[in-house]
Amino acid sequence: MIGTSPYLRCVETAEILMSATRETVCVEAVPALAPQGNFDELMEWLAKHSSDPGQNIALVGHAPDVGELISRLVGGGKFDCAKGSVAAIEFKEQPKPGEGQLLFLVTASLLKC
Numbered sequence: 001m002i003g004t005s006p007y008l009r010c011v012e013t014a015e016i017l018m019s020a021t022r023e024t025v026c027v028e029a030v031p032a033l034a035p036q037g038n039f040d041e042l043m044e045w046l047a048k049h050s051s052d053p054g055q056n057i058a059l060v061g062h063a064p065d066v067g068e069l070i071s072r073l074v075g076g077g078k079f080d081c082a083k084g085s086v087a088a089i090e091f092k093e094q095p096k097p098g099e100g101q102l103l104f105l106v107t108a109s110l111l112k113c
Contacts, residue, residue: 001026001049004060005033014060033061039072039097046095053093073100084108 004014006029018025032042049057061069066087067079073089075098081087085107089100 001028001055002058002060003028003030003033003045003049005029005035005037005062006031007034007062010060010062014058017058017060030059033059033065035062035065037061037065039069042069043095043097050091050095070102070105072097074098074102075100077102079105081105082107082109084111 002014002017002025004010004027010033011027011029014027018027030037030042030045032038032045046057049055059066059069063081063083063085066081066085070079070081070087070089071077073095079087085105087105088103090103091100093099
């Protein structure tokens with residue numbers, strides 16, 4: 001599952017991500033991922049789409065909101081997410097603020113993209 005900001009550039013990025021996977025993936029525009037979107041609405045969307053424990057969800061959004069989202073999901077910290085950054089956050093159960101574990105954060109410059 002890929003949730004994306006409804007803005008065109010994010011939708012295009014989500015489509016690239018979708019085409020790179022071997023699995024059937026659904027892409028859904030999520031208004032809460034638009035710039036300065038509503039965090040509580042995003043958490044409701046995540047809860048709705050993460051009922052399966054094995055479900056992987058990718059989110060495509062905008063800086064600086066993505067860095068702030070990571071901070072809220074893992075319980076603090078400052079995360080600079082330039083264009084092309086990728087982060088993985090794992091939850092033992094349903095996604096809840098402060099309960100995520102940051103597995104990695106990779107920037108496009110680190111990948112030399």
